[in-house]
Amino acid sequence: MRLALGISYNGQAYDGWQSQPSGRTVQDHLEAALQQFATVPVTTVCAGRTDAGVHGVQQVLHLDTEVRREDFSWVRGTNSFLPPDIAVQWARPVPDAFHARNSAKxxxxxxxxxxxxxxxxxxxxxxxxxxxxxxxxxxxxxxxxxxxxxxxxxxxxxxxxxxxxxxxxxxxxxxxxxxxxxxxxxxxxxxxxxxxxxxxxxxxxxxxxxxxxxxxxxxxxxxxxxxxxxxxxxxxxFLGPVYEDHWGLPSQAAAYHWLP
CATH class of the missing domain: 3.30.70.660 (Pseudouridine synthase I, catalytic domain, C-terminal subdomain)
Structure with missing residues (x-):
């Protein structure tokens, strides 16, 4: 099953999105939390990498897994293993043809x-x-x-x-x-x-x-x-990617309306 997730994060404490040997990236923390929740290794692909100190309002990623959970369980379960400045906002099953980066318009x-x-x-x-x-x-x-x-x-x-x-x-x-x-x-x-x-x-x-x-x-x-x-x-x-409507993914996250 291919799953799409929407992620928000405060980038101040991290060396950017992409995984690094330091382990101090958003991707490193997120994949560790997903692995704890799913009890199997998880690899993610994001819509757009962000630099150190840059924030994500609606980062979108996809992952492939055989683990079956309700959408809300992916959100709440993963968030229970994440630091307070990173949070999964939503989860949606998507077709295998969906790609977080390549499907973005x-x-x-x-x-x-x-x-x-x-x-x-x-x-x-x-x-x-x-x-x-x-x-x-x-x-x-x-x-x-x-x-x-x-x-x-x-x-x-x-x-x-x-x-x-x-x-x-x-x-x-x-x-x-x-x-x-x-x-x-x-x-x-x-x-x-x-x-x-x-x-x-x-x-x-x-x-x-x-x-x-x-x-x-x-x-x-x-x-x-x-x-x-x-x-x-x-x-x-990073306010997030724009996808075609037929993918059925949220276009905004709550933090979008918090920004001045």
């Missing part, structure tokens, strides 16, 4: 940014931070240069393993609630550090370091040296 991220003269405290590790005012119109104009299918080499980490830097990005939604900014990204796929590198450039433009047209120049340069420094992972949230 696109992926969604949000970056939450605090604009304040004082650094975060209660929300430390959960939001990015700037102390200089940001210009919304300038950032919207800059982000418009990235919409469509482009070579995003300028926003790609040197350790990126993607076979191609060409990705398709939909319009970036930028909104504000009090001192909190929210940037929403959706694309067919993302390069390693791509959103954090875009955020660094948007902040530069928003603070007046460069004009909006500079974003287009960075894109055309196809060189990481042309862009701003990589921004903090603290405010980055």
């Amino acid at each position: 696109s992926r969604r991220y949000a970056y939450v940014l605090l604009e304040s003269p004082v650094r975060p405290s209660v929300e430390a590790g959960r939001v990015g931070w700037v102390f200089r005012p940001l210009d919304a119109d300038a950032m919207q104009q800059a982000a418009a240069h990235l919409v469509g299918t482009h070579d995003f080499t300028s926003f790609r980490a040197s350790s990126c393993q993607s076979p191609t830097p060409v990705k398709t990005l939909e319009p970036v939604a930028i909104s504000r609630r009090g001192p909190y900014w929210r940037f929403e990204f959706q694309g067919n796929a993302f390069l390693h550090h791509m959103i954090r590198n875009i955020m660094g450039c948007l902040v530069y433009v928003g603070q007046g370091v460069h004009p909006p047209a500079w974003m287009g120049e960075v894109l055309e340069a196809k060189s990481r040296d042309a862009a701003a420094p990589t921004f903090s992972p603290d405010g980055l949230y």
Whole structure:
């Protein structure tokens, strides 16, 4: 049986999603909990890997197992073996043709940014931070240069393993609630550090370091040296993949509505 699970996690304490020798990753903790619940080894495949410090609102994964349990048992049983900052949100049996990564049409991220003269405290590790005012119109104009299918080499980490830097990005939604900014990204796929590198450039433009047209120049340069420094992972949230309706999977998790 193939099973799909929706997972939410606070990434502050972990070395990212993907399993590592350190054992300090979300995947390591989740697979250990699944093995304790199912009493057999379990291997998972996720929709999108996240870096150290990045949070997951609706990570989706699949696993193959001969263990038969009710959907709610997979949720409650696995959660009983997980640390409090990782939780299974839902479980659904899916056809063998479903693949958490390959069946995704696109992926969604949000970056939450605090604009304040004082650094975060209660929300430390959960939001990015700037102390200089940001210009919304300038950032919207800059982000418009990235919409469509482009070579995003300028926003790609040197350790990126993607076979191609060409990705398709939909319009970036930028909104504000009090001192909190929210940037929403959706694309067919993302390069390693791509959103954090875009955020660094948007902040530069928003603070007046460069004009909006500079974003287009960075894109055309196809060189990481042309862009701003990589921004903090603290405010980055993987909102989850987008699947076709016929798979019958939830499109959101509760934490989606908690974000500013």
